[in-house]
Amino acid sequence: MSLRPVLVFLWALVGCCRSAHQGTGASGIDIAANLGSVLPMLSRPANASRIFYGVMFDAGSTGTRIHIYTFIQSGPDVLPVLDNEMFHSVKPGLSAFADMPEIAGETVRQLLRVAKKTVPRLEWKRTPVVLRATAGLRLLPAKKAQALLDEVQDAFDESPFLVPEDSVTIMDGTDEGILAWVTLNYLTGHMQTMSENTVGILDLGGGSTQITFLPKRKKTTESAPEDHTAKFDLINTTYELYTHSYLGNGIKAARLAALGALGAEGLEWRVFQSTCLPKKFREDWSFGGLTYKISGIPDGYANYRLCYQEMEHVVKGIVHQPYGLKDSSVFYAFSYYFDIAVAAGLIDERQGGMVKVQDYKRRAKEVCNKMAKYRLESPFLCMDITYITCLLKDGFGFRDNTALQLTKKVNGVETSWALGAILEHFQSIKIHQGHASPDSSALAHR
Incomplete structure (x- = not known):
C-alpha cells in the first residue's frame, strides 16, 4: 500500500503539502504540492459548507x-477538517469464521446497517466503504483468508455505498504501524507544527503488535534491521521512522505461544498447560477459528516468576530492542495495552491515563501471586499483564520508570490506523474538487 496519499491528505488538513511512496524494504516519502485531488465535489450551493463521509x-x-x-x-479556499467519528464494533473477528465464511459476510452487513443510519441517504452513493484486515487474516491459510474477503466483497457490492476496486484487502503490518503513527501525531497536533517532538505509538492487537517512533539518535535507525525503518521527506527535512510489526506477538497469539499451542497439532485431545493460569482453571478457548483445551498446572507452582519465564520465551530473540529508546519521545499505547490496564485496575476506562512500565510489573506480581482470587473473573489476567511487562522490558527495552500514555481516543477520535487509512483511500480514488464526484461510475466496482 502506498503511503503517498495519506501524508498528502493529512498535510492538506493542516495547511501544508506532502505525499508519500512506499517501496520495498524502507519506504521513501516525497513532497507533493497539488491539493486539489483530495476534495470531493458535492452538489451543494457554492457558499455552503461541504460535508463528505468515509467508512x-x-x-x-x-x-x-x-x-x-x-x-x-x-x-473553495478552505481546507477540509475532520469533524466527527462514529465508532461501532462486533465480536468475534472475521478469522473466527474461517470455516464458515458466509457468517463473516453477515457480520459486515450488520455494520453496514450502522453506516446507513449514520450517513445521510443522499450521500450513500458517493461515500466509499473500505475494509482492511490485519493479523487475524494474515495468520490464516491464504485460501481461507481469501474466502472471507470474498464474502465481505459480496456484502459491499450489495450495499448502496461507493465500492472502489481495492476496497477489501489485507493490510501489511508495517503500514498498520506507520498509519497509526501518522494518525496519532495528526490528532495530537504535532504534524501541524512540523515538530520533531512527535509521539511514538505502541499498538497491541490480538494477533500482532506494532511499535513506531521518530528516533532522536541516528544510531537507532543505523543499527536497526533493514525492515525496521521507513524514510520520508517533509519540506526540506528527511525523517526516518523506526517501525515494525510483529506477527504472532499480539496478546492472544502470545497466549498460544506461551502454552506451546501456536501451530500445534492434535488439538482435539491435547491439553496445553501454563504456570500463568490458575491451578484449578481448565476450559476450551478459541482463537482464529481453532479451539484449544487449556489449563493451569494442578500439582505445580503458579506465580509471577514462573509466568515471566514462560513469557521470556515468547519475546526474547524475537522482539528487537531499538537503540536509544530511553531518549525517544512520549509513547501512546492503545488497544490491549489499554484494555489490560483497565482490567488490572491501573487506569479508569473512561479517562485512561499515564502508566509506568513498573506499574504493569507491580500489578502482575500482585495478580500472579494470588491467582486463585481471579480464577473465575479474569483467568488470563496474570498471563496477559505479565506478557505486557515482559514485552515492554525484555522485548522493546523500556525502563521501569518509562511512562506510557494509555488512551482509546484523542480529541474524540479512536487511536488507530483507521483514520490514516481512510484519508489515504480518498486520495487513491482520485476525488477531485470541481472535476469529478465520488459517485462516478468509473470509480465504482459493482
Whole structure:
C-alpha cells in the first residue's frame, strides 16, 4: 500500500503539502504540492459548507470495527477538517469464521446497517466503504483468508455505498504501524507544527503488535534491521521512522505461544498447560477459528516468576530492542495495552491515563501471586499483564520508570490506523474538487 496519499491528505488538513511512496524494504516519502485531488465535489450551493463521509472497517483478530468519519470543507479556499467519528464494533473477528465464511459476510452487513443510519441517504452513493484486515487474516491459510474477503466483497457490492476496486484487502503490518503513527501525531497536533517532538505509538492487537517512533539518535535507525525503518521527506527535512510489526506477538497469539499451542497439532485431545493460569482453571478457548483445551498446572507452582519465564520465551530473540529508546519521545499505547490496564485496575476506562512500565510489573506480581482470587473473573489476567511487562522490558527495552500514555481516543477520535487509512483511500480514488464526484461510475466496482 502506498503511503503517498495519506501524508498528502493529512498535510492538506493542516495547511501544508506532502505525499508519500512506499517501496520495498524502507519506504521513501516525497513532497507533493497539488491539493486539489483530495476534495470531493458535492452538489451543494457554492457558499455552503461541504460535508463528505468515509467508512473504514478495521477487521482485527478479535473483532470487526467500523469507523464512520465526517469531513467538512467550508469553502473553495478552505481546507477540509475532520469533524466527527462514529465508532461501532462486533465480536468475534472475521478469522473466527474461517470455516464458515458466509457468517463473516453477515457480520459486515450488520455494520453496514450502522453506516446507513449514520450517513445521510443522499450521500450513500458517493461515500466509499473500505475494509482492511490485519493479523487475524494474515495468520490464516491464504485460501481461507481469501474466502472471507470474498464474502465481505459480496456484502459491499450489495450495499448502496461507493465500492472502489481495492476496497477489501489485507493490510501489511508495517503500514498498520506507520498509519497509526501518522494518525496519532495528526490528532495530537504535532504534524501541524512540523515538530520533531512527535509521539511514538505502541499498538497491541490480538494477533500482532506494532511499535513506531521518530528516533532522536541516528544510531537507532543505523543499527536497526533493514525492515525496521521507513524514510520520508517533509519540506526540506528527511525523517526516518523506526517501525515494525510483529506477527504472532499480539496478546492472544502470545497466549498460544506461551502454552506451546501456536501451530500445534492434535488439538482435539491435547491439553496445553501454563504456570500463568490458575491451578484449578481448565476450559476450551478459541482463537482464529481453532479451539484449544487449556489449563493451569494442578500439582505445580503458579506465580509471577514462573509466568515471566514462560513469557521470556515468547519475546526474547524475537522482539528487537531499538537503540536509544530511553531518549525517544512520549509513547501512546492503545488497544490491549489499554484494555489490560483497565482490567488490572491501573487506569479508569473512561479517562485512561499515564502508566509506568513498573506499574504493569507491580500489578502482575500482585495478580500472579494470588491467582486463585481471579480464577473465575479474569483467568488470563496474570498471563496477559505479565506478557505486557515482559514485552515492554525484555522485548522493546523500556525502563521501569518509562511512562506510557494509555488512551482509546484523542480529541474524540479512536487511536488507530483507521483514520490514516481512510484519508489515504480518498486520495487513491482520485476525488477531485470541481472535476469529478465520488459517485462516478468509473470509480465504482459493482
